[in-house]
Each structure stands twice: as structure tokens, then as C-alpha cells.
Ligand SMILES: Nc1ncnc2c1ncn2[C@@H]1O[C@H](COP(=O)(O)OP(=O)(O)OC[C@H]2O[C@@H]([n+]3cccc(C(=O)O)c3)[C@H](O)[C@@H]2O)[C@@H](O)[C@H]1O
Ligand SMILES: Nc1ncnc2c1ncn2[C@@H]1O[C@H](COP(=O)(O)OP(=O)(O)OP(=O)(O)O)[C@@H](O)[C@H]1O
């Protein structure tokens with residue numbers, strides 16, 4: 001007994017508009033699936049074009065080229081004898097749709113457009129696509145001549161239908177649809193579908209896999225069924241990292257899970273499932289009562305046996321426990337894998353980090369080291385693509401060169417530079433930076449920028465006669481800031497200068513430029529505690545949407561995991577900008593100057609973005625959450641102070657370096673957190689007045705109740 005079938009899901013590292021590369025990876029995944037005996041292969045959402053094409057989805061070229069790729073799949077006879085579920089866009093009656101194309105033996109069986117488009121946070125599908133006309137609606141799609149000839153007919157069905165095979169049936173949903181309250185699989189399951197495929201392009205965010213997994217597992221715990229989830233992986237051209245973790249589940253239990261962070265471009269996971277388990281799971285009469293009330297689904301007949309032949313003597317795959325990384329591990333792997341994709345795809349020669357001896361630039365450097373560790377593991381595992389990339393980027397012309405350790409590779413790809421000032425920089429930060437670089441193998445320089453700073457400072461004095469001074473020397477606030485800012489900006493210019501020429505200095509054949517990495521964390525961005533166009537302006541910022549608290553967790557984790565004892569010192573160090581001269585009774589520290597702690601900033605950040613609260617709502621929420629720590633007046637002061645700095649500094653976010661998206665409260669102005677950057681002064685605004693009124697009321701009530 002048993003109705004057994006082998007199914008395959010894929011993590012594909014697609015790249016927006018990489019037509020040949022995407023097609024090759026799709027074909028390779030189908031071939032691997034076939035070699036593992038799979039009868040059905042599901043690929044990620046829009047895998048033919050790459051998910052992140054953004055406004056390119058508006059271009060006619062894209063639809064034309066996508067059809068060419070489809071044609072290449074249809075005519076390839078080596079891809080026969082397996083149901084192929086491939087993600088690509090189609091133009092139908094003048095509208096653009098985000099679709100899946102179901103193929104068997106060079107023949108299109110169904111085009112299934114997405115019903116509910118992703119349009120929040122990082123997603124803007126409504127900008128490019130039209131949602132399909134509704135569940136259960138099917139029309140005819142007119143094939144262009146080049147496809148009609150192969151198909152042997154002019155029309156194929158397009159719409160939301162169940163695929164009816166000879167021996168089972170399959171429903172289809174696409175990424176966001178799973179996240180909706182009335183997800184299509186619910187009705188499809190009631191209509192008898194036993195297998196569901198979900199092609200996704202779902203990005204990594206810290207602590208998010210848990211939610212995605214519960215949605216996937218929940219889907220078939222109640223409805224019963226086999227759920228096949230396929231996701232894109234890697235950096236496909238912007239701030240997002242798609243984190244694979246493709247799954248096959250049976251009645252809400254996992255039977256296959258692929259990796260979340262990996263340098264493997266094509267990963268195929270298969271499982272053998274028994275569809276009788278689905279039938280058994282659906283025994284309850286209460287389900288039958290709902291089936292009776294449910295309108296039927298249109299079906300597309302596919303004259304094909306999906307199940308494995310009984311004499312194959314397969315055995316169902318065992319159940320697995322979900323694999324979920326801790327947040328600090330996620331940080332160590334996600335941004336590292338993103339950096340690798342970015343480096344190899346940008347064809348640059350490596351990275352340069354201005355290394356301050358503080359924990360933020362230390363985190364960026366440790367992430368590059370983590371990337372090197374991942375590369376070494378991939379080499380050990382025989383990853384040919386990684387080998388070719390390493391030799392192109394880091395062999396410095398030496399035939400057959402390969403690194404033996406992460407430090408070997410790090411020395412070729414990571415350049416660090418400490419940019420000191422005699423009065424401001426301390427021996428501790430200088431030494432910490434140097435020892436960290438040594439421990440991870442980075443090619444390190446120490447440069448003092450006093451001369452450039454003096455020359456820059458004198459420009460104004462020579463021109464105007466005005467002598468700016470630091471506050472500790474009796475200068476005004478304006479002078480104090482201006483002198484800090486020129487140091488900060490000189491660091492940025494110097495970093496770019498070194499990045500352009502370090503490969504020439506080291507005689508790398510053909511030279512090559514380095515990508516400058518920035519290190520501003522999410523909380524500093526939110527508060528605006530940075531100089532506009534200083535060293536936080538770089539080419540890329542792997543930690544730009546990671547909180548200070550999470551970075552500390554990551555560094556504590558890396559100290560043990562990567563065997564880097566020097567990291568402990570960064571954890572103990574007090575965060576400081578070292579932009580003002582130090583004296584016996586004054587050392588500049590971040591939290592004092594910001595007027596709030598990093599822990600508080602995380603709370604404000606989450607309430608503002610994730611909980612969608614304005615100043616008044618945030619105050620009311622914190623009245624409850626902080627009631628044992630602070631009085632209403634103290635809470636009001638903190639909330640108003642945060643919003644004051646947030647508002648006057650928001651303009652800085654328009655210029656921030658593109659950062660890996662990692663955090664749901666990221667204030668990234670360009671793609672994720674769209675807000676004005678010229679705010680009315682919050683302190684005199686209506687919401688602040690409402691906060692003050694509420695404080696007065698609460699204080700009056702407290703006095704009366706005494
Ligand atoms: N609404 C608005 N829209 C557009 N631009 C606006 C603006 N308001 C001011 N501006 C402009 O913004 C600029 C002022 O901002 P900015 O130049 O950043 O300077 P500012 O924010 O005044 O100073 C930088 C702050 O960052 C701190 N900090 C902490 C840690 C590290 C570092 C570091 O750099 O390493 C810096 C530093 O101590 C200081 O408090 C001016 O050019 C001003 O004209
Ligand atoms: N002395 C320095 N040498 C090299 N780079 C520096 C130095 N001081 C600052 N930077 C660079 O400028 C960036 C912004 O400086 P800032 O003082 O804000 O540091 P931060 O964001 O607190 O990071 P860190 O914890 O690394 O000091 C740093 O992340 C670092 O890349």
C-alpha cells in the first residue's frame with residue numbers, strides 16, 4: 001500500500017536580469033531533481049528574470065527575453081519526464097502578471113498568475129503587476145507564434161486552477177498568498193488538492209524564519225497536504241538577501257529543509273512522501289461539512305501519473321526537526337553570504353574598512369572574516385563556482401592559488417586602515433584595531449590624518465581670520481561640531497583614496513578597486529548620530545540595519561565560534577566617536593552625547609516602524625511598558641527627545657550607504673521606510689502638546705490619589 005511520490009524543491013541564487021545565468025541554474029536544478037528521482041520540481045518566484053528586477057518589470061524587453069528562456073526550457077528534451085513549476089512574468093491582454101508556468105515534456109499545462117501581490121515593507125509588486133482577477137478564474141492565454149508552434153496549439157489556460165493528474169491533484173500559491181488570512185491553499189485543500197506548491201522570493205530578516213516556518217507548517221496542519229516551498233537565495237542585486245530555507249512538509253511536519261545561508265548557487269532538496277498520509281489526515285467529518293459548502297475549483301487535466309511506480313519500492317522520508325539559527329548566527333551568515341555575492345558579481349578586487357577600534361567597524365570586519373570562513377568551507381566541500389570566483393578575485397595572478405585558511409583569503413580580500421588623530425585617538429583603539437586585523441589576517445595600515453586635518457582647518461582661518469576651537473578649548477558649539485565633522489569627512493575621502501590604490505600598492509595584476517565598507521548601525525541612523533558624508537558613507541554597509549545590541553550578541557558569539565579572543569575587548573569598550581580631544585576629566589561617549597541608550601533606541605525604533613506608532617502612541621505604550629522604571633514625565637521627556645533628534649536628522653537617511661536589510665525597524669529611507677525628511681518641529685507640534693496634557697492629567701491624578 002501507499003501512494004508514494006518523490007518531490008523536489010530548490011534554493012536558486014538568481015540575479016536580476018542575468019538571463020543566461022538564471023536559465024542555466026534553472027536547468028541544472030531540474031536535472032539534479034531528475035537525478036534524485038523527483039517527479040515534480042518547484043522553483044522560486046520569478047526565477048527566470050530574478051525576483052529583484054523592480055522597474056525593469058515594466059519593460060517589454062523583459063517579457064520578450066523571459067519567453068526566450070521559457071522556450072529554451074520547452075525545447076530541451078533532457079528536461080522531460082518531470083513536472084516543472086517555473087516562476088516567470090507574463091504579459092496577458094496588455095497586463096503584466098507575476099506567474100508560474102507548469103510544464104510537462106515541453107508542453108505548457110497551466111499559467112498560474114499571483115492572486116495577492118506583496119506590497120508592503122520591501123515589496124512593491126503592485127507597481128509592476130496586476131493581481132489576477134480572482135480565485136478560481138481561468139481564461140485562455142494566447143501564445144506568441146514561437147511558443148504556439150512547439151505547443152501545437154495557440155492557447156493555454158491561465159488562471160487559478162487545480163492541476164488534476166491521473167493519480168493526485170495539486171494546488172498552487174505564490175509567496176505572499178501564504179501570508180494572507182484567506183490563503184488559497186485552504187480552499188484548494190477543501191476542493192481535494194493533496195499537494196501545494198509555493199514559489200517564493202522571501203528576504204532574510206532577523207528572527208523571521210520562525211514566522212515563515214510556522215505559516216508553512218500551519219498551512220497543512222489543519223488542511224492536511226504536502227506543501228512544497230521553494231525560495232530564491234543570495235543577493236540578486238540590491239539590499240535584500242533571499243534566504244532559501246526551502247521546505248517540503250507533510251501534514252505540517254518537515255521532511256526536507258534546505259540551507260538558509262549558503263554559497264551553493266543551486267540547491268535541490270527532495271523527499272519521498274506518501275499521499276495516503278494526507279488522505280488519513282483528512283478523516284474528520286467536520287472537514288467534510290466544510291467541503292460540502294465550498295464552491296468547486298476549476299481543474300486542468302494533466303494526463304500523467306505523478307506518483308512513483310509501485311515497484312520502485314520507495315520509503316517515505318523521515319520527519320525532521322526545523323533548523324532555525326540563533327539571531328547572532330543569522331548575523332554571522334546572512335550579511336557574509338550577501339557580501340560574497342556582491343563582491344563576485346561586482347567584479348571588484350576586495351574590501352576596505354576604516355577600522356576604528358570600536359565595535360561597529362569591528363563587526364563589519366568580522367563579517368568579512370565570516371565570509372572568508374564560508375568560502376573556505378565551500379572550497380572544502382568542492383564548490384567549483386566558489387573556487388573559480390576565489391581564483392579570479394584573490395589569486396593575484398598565481399596559477400592554481402587557493403587559500404588554506406580564512407586568514408589567507410582575508411589577507412587578499414580585506415584591507416583595513418586605522419585613521420588616527422594625535423589628540424583624539426587613544427592608544428587603546430589604535431591597538432585594538434591592529435590586533436583585530438592581525439587575528440583575522442586583514443592587510444592593515446595605520447595612517448595619521450593630523451596634517452590633512454590641520455590643512456583643512458586652516459583653509460577657513462586663512463580665508464576669514466576666524467579660528468574655530470573645540471568646546472573643551474573654549475570654542476562654540478558650532479566650532480566644536482565643525483572640527484569633528486572635518487575629521488570624520490577626511491576619513492571618508494582617505495578611505496576611498498586607499499581603496500582605489502591598495503591593489504596597485506600590493507602589485508595585484510591589473511590593479512583593481514576595493515569596495516569601501518561602512519559601519520553605521522541601525523540605531524545611530526535612527527537617532528542621526530553620525531556625520532553626513534563621513535566614514536558612514538561607503539559603498540556598502542553590511543550592518544546598517546542591525547542594532548547595537550544584536551551586534552554585541554554577534555561579537556560575543558564570534559569570539560567563541562571563530563576563536564578570536566581579541567573580540568572580547570571590543571565588547572568591554574565604551575562606545576566613543578573619538579572626535580573631540582580627550583583630557584583627564586573628559587572623554588566623549590556615545591550614549592551620553594545621544595541623550596539615550598542603545599537599548600532605548602531599539603525600543604523606540606521598533607515602536608516607530610514595526611508597531612507603527614507616532615509620538616503620542618509611543619508615549620502611551622511606554623507608559624505601560626516602562627511604568628516600573630520611569631514616571632510619566634520622564635517617559636514623555638524620553639519620547640520627545642527621541643522624536644526631536646529623529647526629525648532633525650532624518651535628512652541624513654537620504655544619503656545613507658546601501659545596507660543589508662536585516663531588521664524590521666530599519667529606517668532605510670530609500671526602499672523600506674518611506675518618510676519625509678523635512679519635518680515640522682516636533683517639540684511644538686500637536687502630538688507633543690497632547691503628550692504634555694496627558695502628563696499633566698496623570699500627575700494631577702497621582703497627587704489627588706496620594
Ligand atoms: N532639514 C535638513 N535637510 C537637509 N540638510 C540639513 C537639514 N538640517 C540640517 N541639514 C544639513 O546637515 C548638515 C549637518 O549634519 P552633519 O554635517 O552630519 O553634522 P551634525 O549632525 O551637526 O554633527 C554630526 C554629529 O554626529 C556625531 N557623531 C557621532 C559619532 C561619530 C561621528 C562620526 O562622524 O564619526 C559623528 C558628532 O559628534 C555630531 O554630534 C549640515 O550640512 C546642514 O546644513
Ligand atoms: N580612528 C579611526 N580610524 C579608522 N576609521 C574610523 C576611525 N574613527 C571612525 N572611523 C570610521 O568611521 C565610522 C563612523 O565613526 P563612529 O565613531 O560613528 O563609529 P561607530 O559607528 O561608533 O563605529 P565604531 O564602533 O567602529 O567606532 C566607523 O565605523 C569607522 O569605520
Ligand SMILES: NC(=O)CC[C@H](N)C(=O)O
Nearest residue numbers: 118175176179201202203
Ligand atoms: N515575494 C513575496 O510575495 C514576499 C512576501 C512576504 N511578505 C515575505 O516577506 O516573504
